[in-house]
Amino acid sequence: MYKIIYKQVIAQGIKKIDIMAPAIAARALPGQFVMVTPVSGEHNIPMTIIDSDEKRSVVSVLVHEVGSATRQLGGLSIGEAVYQVVGPLGRAAEMDKYGLVICVATGIGAAQILPICRGLKKKGNKVIGIIGAKSKNELMLEPQMRVVCDEIFITTNDGSYERKGLATGLLKELLDKYTVQRVYAIGSVEMMQAAARMTEEKNIALRVTLNPYMVNGLGLCGSCRVKIDGQYRLACVDGPQFDGHKVDYNDLSQRMNASEPVQWENHAPRVSPKRPGLGTFVKSLWVSVKK
Amino acid sequence: MATCLPGCPLGIDIPGFIRLLREGDTALALERIKKENPFPAICGRICPAPCEDACVFNADGEPIAIRGLERYASDFGQSKLEKPHLAPRGSKKVAIIGSGPAGMSAAYYLAKMNIGVTIFEAAHEPGGLLRYAVPGFRLPQRVIDEQFSQLRSAGVEVQTDVVLGRTMMIDELFMQGYSALLLATGASLPIFSKLPGSSLAGVYYDMEFLNRLQLINKEDIDRPARQQGIPAAKTVVLGWGNTAFDAARLCARLGSEVHVVFEGFEEQAGVDAEILKESKEEGVELHSMQALEMVGDENGFVRGVKCRKLEIVEGKDALKLELSLEEPVVLEARTVIIANGQRPNDFLKQYLPQLKWDEDGSLWADAQSGMTSMERVFGCGSVMTAGGSVVSAIAGGKAAAQKIIQYLNVASS
Numbered sequence: 001m002y003k004i005i006y007k008q009v010i011a012q013g014i015k016k017i018d019i020m021a022p023a024i025a026a027r028a029l030p031g032q033f034v035m036v037t038p039v040s041g042e043h044n045i046p047m048t049i050i051d052s053d054e055k056r057s058v059v060s061v062l063v064h065e066v067g068s069a070t071r072q073l074g075g076l077s078i079g080e081a082v083y084q085v086v087g088p089l090g091r092a093a094e095m096d097k098y099g100l101v102i103c104v105a106t107g108i109g110a111a112q113i114l115p116i117c118r119g120l121k122k123k124g125n126k127v128i129g130i131i132g133a134k135s136k137n138e139l140m141l142e143p144q145m146r147v148v149c150d151e152i153f154i155t156t157n158d159g160s161y162e163r164k165g166l167a168t169g170l171l172k173e174l175l176d177k178y179t180v181q182r183v184y185a186i187g188s189v190e191m192m193q194a195a196a197r198m199t200e201e202k203n204i205a206l207r208v209t210l211n212p213y214m215v216n217g218l219g220l221c222g223s224c225r226v227k228i229d230g231q232y233r234l235a236c237v238d239g240p241q242f243d244g245h246k247v248d249y250n251d252l253s254q255r256m257n258a259s260e261p262v263q264w265e266n267h268a269p270r271v272s273p274k275r276p277g278l279g280t281f282v283k284s285l286w287v288s289v290k291k
Numbered sequence: 292m293a294t295c296l297p298g299c300p301l302g303i304d305i306p307g308f309i310r311l312l313r314e315g316d317t318a319l320a321l322e323r324i325k326k327e328n329p330f331p332a333i334c335g336r337i338c339p340a341p342c343e344d345a346c347v348f349n350a351d352g353e354p355i356a357i358r359g360l361e362r363y364a365s366d367f368g369q370s371k372l373e374k375p376h377l378a379p380r381g382s383k384k385v386a387i388i389g390s391g392p393a394g395m396s397a398a399y400y401l402a403k404m405n406i407g408v409t410i411f412e413a414a415h416e417p418g419g420l421l422r423y424a425v426p427g428f429r430l431p432q433r434v435i436d437e438q439f440s441q442l443r444s445a446g447v448e449v450q451t452d453v454v455l456g457r458t459m460m461i462d463e464l465f466m467q468g469y470s471a472l473l474l475a476t477g478a479s480l481p482i483f484s485k486l487p488g489s490s491l492a493g494v495y496y497d498m499e500f501l502n503r504l505q506l507i508n509k510e511d512i513d514r515p516a517r518q519q520g521i522p523a524a525k526t527v528v529l530g531w532g533n534t535a536f537d538a539a540r541l542c543a544r545l546g547s548e549v550h551v552v553f554e555g556f557e558e559q560a561g562v563d564a565e566i567l568k569e570s571k572e573e574g575v576e577l578h579s580m581q582a583l584e585m586v587g588d589e590n591g592f593v594r595g596v597k598c599r600k601l602e603i604v605e606g607k608d609a610l611k612l613e614l615s616l617e618e619p620v621v622l623e624a625r626t627v628i629i630a631n632g633q634r635p636n637d638f639l640k641q642y643l644p645q646l647k648w649d650e651d652g653s654l655w656a657d658a659q660s661g662m663t664s665m666e667r668v669f670g671c672g673s674v675m676t677a678g679g680s681v682v683s684a685i686a687g688g689k690a691a692a693q694k695i696i697q698y699l700n701v702a703s704s
Contacts, residue, residue, distance in 0.1 A: 023453075023458050023459070024458065027457070027458070037415065041507055041508065042507065043506060043507055043515070044506070083415075084415045084452060085452070086413065086414075086415075086452050086454060086458070087454075087457065087458065088457055088458075089454065089457055091641075215499065215502050215503055215506060216414065216423075216502060216506060218413050218414070218454065218636075218638075219480060219636045219637055219638045220423075220479045220480060220498065220502065220636060221479070221480075221481070221496070221498050221499040221502040221503075222480055222481045222483065222496050222498065222499050223495075223499045223502070223503070225483065227490070232483045234480075234637065237636070237637050237638045237641065238637065238641070251490045253591075254490045254491060254492070254591045255490055
């Protein structure tokens with residue numbers, strides 16, 4: 001069950017993993033996520049489904065190796081099985097034919113924007129994509145985004161690739177230049193807040209994807225509560241997409257803060273998978289031949 | 292007349308099984324309990340024991356420890372040679388959503404009547420809140436596993452990792468030949484508090500906190516606890532009830548200094564006297580105070596709770612608590628746990644908008660047939676009552692099973 005059938009390094013510390021999960025692949029819609037437990041005894045990680053293929057019964061997720069659980073998942077090799085995958089969870093992203101749509105994402109958010117861009121394109125929209133990254137080697141999913149967007153802009157903070165600057169700066173330019181019907185933004189709280197300010201001025205609809213700390217993803221514990229329009233909502237059941245103009249960003253940054261230093265992952269000891277790879281096997285063969 | 296009898300929601304023959312225990316026939320006593328309660332091992336540990344409150348000896352002294360006797364019977368009365376009873380599958384199948392106490396009890400009674408039962412559970416291990424919320428020192432994992440192995444040997448099938456409405460749709464279940472669907476999804480979503488500062492880091496709701504620590508393995512919570520910095524720091528629990536004391540005792544056992552704050556007298560803590568006594572022994576301090584707000588630091592982390600003391604005032608016919616005029620005090624804390632009660636999950640409302648809900652947030656069902664506003668869909672447990680004890684969930688499951696059997700018999704004849 002839940003066998004890994006393909007694995008690929010996308011950027012520094014980021015791997016794309018294809019997991020066999022027929023029931024999930026048959027239903028997954030853009031914007032939904034799965035809860036993945038890499039091995040028994042690890043906690044589960046919410047992961048956006050970046051692609052699903054019903055014919056191959058495969059869902060693809062992107063692993064950003066930052067903590068013990070994600071490192072364990074990244075350490076699994078092709079052919080091994082993941083302990084548990086539950087999904088597809090969350091609501092599908094709201095999409096229709098709007099006209100001109102801008103999708104802006106920074107950092108790991110690119111993984112979450114990709115299925116949304118693909119869905120929007122399928123609906124017949126003209127999609128402009130903006131991806132922001134710290135530097136060139138942290139930029140990811142550029143080729144995939146080029147396929148699904150009509151036009152794509154890339155910004156890097158240090159100017160090592162394409163334009164130097166922030167993604168929001170570029171968004172402002174584009175909003176001034178074109179009449180845009182809708183904006184989708186995924187990234188840091190500051191970035192989404194800036195996007196909300198820009199679109200509110202011009203009265204453009206904005207959808208944001210929020211990533212608060214999630215425990216089980218089933219709407220049981222209330223850990224992923226976010227304040228929307230003055231009321232608490234659960235990102236796992238009502239989200240993860242919300243109306244960007246109704247999100248209480250101050251509350252959100254406090255909630256995001258909540259997961260930072262006390263987050264279990266950051267304090268967990270580094271666990272490296274203790275499995276001899278092919279390299280060590282060949283080396284040991286070589287040693288025995290030399291003897 | 293034994294006054295404890297009406298106290299038990301399940302209607303266990305309490306004097307009967309105690310008499311059998313006194314005669315030394317533990318196995319027969321267990322059989323007597325099991326007639327009405329399929330899971331004495333669970334109730335013997337975590338039942339709030341309304342029967343003890345109703346006990347005649349309560350008037351002048353301590354009640355009989357009925358829960359303890361039930362636990363004894365369940366632990367020592369199990370015959371080692373007892374053969375698992377494999378129920379032959381009838382032609383009818385019932386799907387149960389959720390494997391908590393209500394779902395378990397309904398499954399037991401349906402399987403007993405030769406009805407095929409499949410329990411669908413969203414998590415990876417069955418047991419619901421028994422597994423993920425009740426701490427290991429009150430209900431060990433082993434006991435839950437035993438109950439499920441007994442259920443499985445009675446012919447109940449358990450499918451985990453299945454979320455109704457996400458992985459599996461309701462129409463598919465009916466297409467697979469299930470004649471009825473029982474929603475036993477429980478009520479575990481915290482009712483959010485309006486206290487200022489409840490978004491600060493380090494503020495958890497009771498279920499969230501218990502879930503965070505025990506999601507992986509409730510017998511081994513050292514690592515998640517260490518990562519949240521519980522042992523070294525002070526903890527304040529706001530609220531009362533079983534989950535509040537579970538969380539408080541869990542922190543106290545991990546080495547934290549724990550204060551439980553609630554508006555009311557000690558007797559109104561919502562837990563039985565035994566738990567109150569034990570938690571005091573474990574170092575939990577109780578305060579009658581009103582929480583005003585959380586105090587945070589510049590980084591958005593909680594540092595304490597501002598509370599106003601309550602004073603005991605003599606009222607007309609009883610003692611009353613009134614707000615003191617003293618300056619509010621700040622109880623220092625790195626972890627604050629809010630216990631504000633629970634309600635059913637929102638997802639069910641989102642997925643099945645045709646279901647009717649009562650004003651108090653519980654699922655509506657016809658009193659006569661037990662059916663919800665959807666044809667062939669029944670409900671039981673906390674989702675119907677918006678919270679409740681283990682024993683009432685088991686009683687609810689039992690009642691729902693009888694309603695379903697009645698419905699299936701009518702439908703087939």
